[in-house]
Amino acid sequence: MRKIQFFDTTLRDGEQTPGVNFNTQEKVQIALQLEKWGIDTIEAGFPVASPGDFEAVEAISKAVKKMTVAGLARCQQKDIDAAYEALKAAKFPQIHVFLATSDVHMKYKLKMTPEEVLASIDYHVRYARSKFEKVQFSPEDATRTSLPFLLQAVQTAIDAGATIINIPDTVGYSNPTEYGKIFAYLTQNIKSDQEIIFSSHCHDDLGMATANALAAIENGANRVEGTINGIGERAGNTALEEVAVALHIRKDFYQCSSAIVLEQTKQTSDLVARLSGIPIPKNKAVIGGNAYAHESGIHQDGVLKNPETYEIITPQLVGVKTNALPLGKLSGRHAFSAKLSELGYDLDSSTINDLFKKFKVLADKKKQITDQDLIALVTDKFRRS
Numbered sequence: 001m002r003k004i005q006f007f008d009t010t011l012r013d014g015e016q017t018p019g020v021n022f023n024t025q026e027k028v029q030i031a032l033q034l035e036k037w038g039i040d041t042i043e044a045g046f047p048v049a050s051p052g053d054f055e056a057v058e059a060i061s062k063a064v065k066k067m068t069v070a071g072l073a074r075c076q077q078k079d080i081d082a083a084y085e086a087l088k089a090a091k092f093p094q095i096h097v098f099l100a101t102s103d104v105h106m107k108y109k110l111k112m113t114p115e116e117v118l119a120s121i122d123y124h125v126r127y128a129r130s131k132f133e134k135v136q137f138s139p140e141d142a143t144r145t146s147l148p149f150l151l152q153a154v155q156t157a158i159d160a161g162a163t164i165i166n167i168p169d170t171v172g173y174s175n176p177t178e179y180g181k182i183f184a185y186l187t188q189n190i191k192s193d194q195e196i197i198f199s200s201h202c203h204d205d206l207g208m209a210t211a212n213a214l215a216a217i218e219n220g221a222n223r224v225e226g227t228i229n230g231i232g233e234r235a236g237n238t239a240l241e242e243v244a245v246a247l248h249i250r251k252d253f254y255q256c257s258s259a260i261v262l263e264q265t266k267q268t269s270d271l272v273a274r275l276s277g278i279p280i281p282k283n284k285a286v287i288g289g290n291a292y293a294h295e296s297g298i299h300q301d302g303v304l305k306n307p308e309t310y311e312i313i314t315p316q317l318v319g320v321k322t323n324a325l326p327l328g329k330l331s332g333r334h335a336f337s338a339k340l341s342e343l344g345y346d347l348d349s350s351t352i353n354d355l356f357k358k359f360k361v362l363a364d365k366k367k368q369i370t371d372q373d374l375i376a377l378v379t380d381k382f383r384r385s
């Protein structure tokens with residue numbers, strides 16, 4: 001089985017979520033939980049960006065024991081120097097250098113020619129390599145870069161000493177077929193006498209961040225970047241918990257493993273939701289409040305007979321205690337009577353039938369029926385009879 005490394009950027013790209021601002025103590029708390037979750041590399045921040053980011057990267061470098069700690073740097077000497085200083089205490093430090101390579105970024109944002117961009121990559125990756133053993137390079141906006149130029153940029157970074165090449169879908173523009181092809185093309189065409197790790201980095205503007213990351217893995221990426229709960233700039237990043245669980249559940253297809261401790265998923269996700277102030281949508285894959293809830297009668301009946309009928313992930317796998325069969329107007333008699341038993345009522349079937357009719361009338365008026373509603377129905381029935 002091929003092992004996929006997990007690179008978490010919740011504290012860097014994730015913190016670019018509008019309104020999110022973790023303090024150093026919160027960042028250390030998240031970093032320690034990510035270490036428990038099994039993350040291989042944590043991007044702790046962008047040290048040159050602010051004194052607070054610098055301090056957090058330094059604190060995380062001191063606090064974590066097993067993970068590689070990465071710091072982000074533009075192709076600027078002062079950024080690389082700041083990352084070097086902030087990561088001094090890390091047991092396994094890594095720098096992440098990036099520069100945009102798409103026409104639109106080179107022309108309007110950087111105001112640099114393609115030749116100048118290649119020269120800057122060469123110079124700054126070499127400079128980074130003089131300070132770090134492990135250098136990662138990202139051609140920003142890679143998916144809107146022409147393939148021949150992308151290959152040139154990546155080859156320049158490799159020749160200058162980068163051993164990790166990350167391919168950002170910066171604006172979430174790509175789709176799985178296209179994104180996969182970029183990895184197939186690059187892995188087949190780069191020249192290196194060293195092992196090069198290819199990494200995916202996707203944004204979710206078109207809702208394809210997880211699918212794109214998985215397509216990259218299918219086409220040679222050995223590392224995936226993302227954030228917890230998919231937080232990040234605009235529509236966010238690849239949600240790492242989705243990739244981890246997809247690789248596990250569809251091991252038959254992907255034939256890949258990871259170091260992620262899946263049972264710690266819910267705890268990790270809850271911590272990030274609480275400290276970021278970004279609630280998890282109920283219908284979010286893997287960790288949403290409804291991910292293990294079944295409301296329709298047909299589904300509830302199936303799940304009561306055998307959960308595998310409608311659950312491809314057992315809730316316990318990701319650290320959720322149990323599934324739920326919330327009662328609503330579409331619920332069936334099976335789940336209704338199971339709930340009454342759970343509440344301690346041992347009723348004959350004609351009583352249950354009678355109560356079930358009353359429950360349906362009530363359910364038509366309410367979005368969801370609570371335990372209190374059911375207790376009231378039973379109490380009322382026995383008071384009348």
Ligand code: KIV
Pocket residue numbers: 013098138140141168169170171201203
């Ligand atoms: O999305 C992006 O391009 C980035 C880079 C800094 C890697 O986050």
Ligand code: ZN
Pocket residue numbers: 013168170201203
């Ligand atoms: Zn990004």
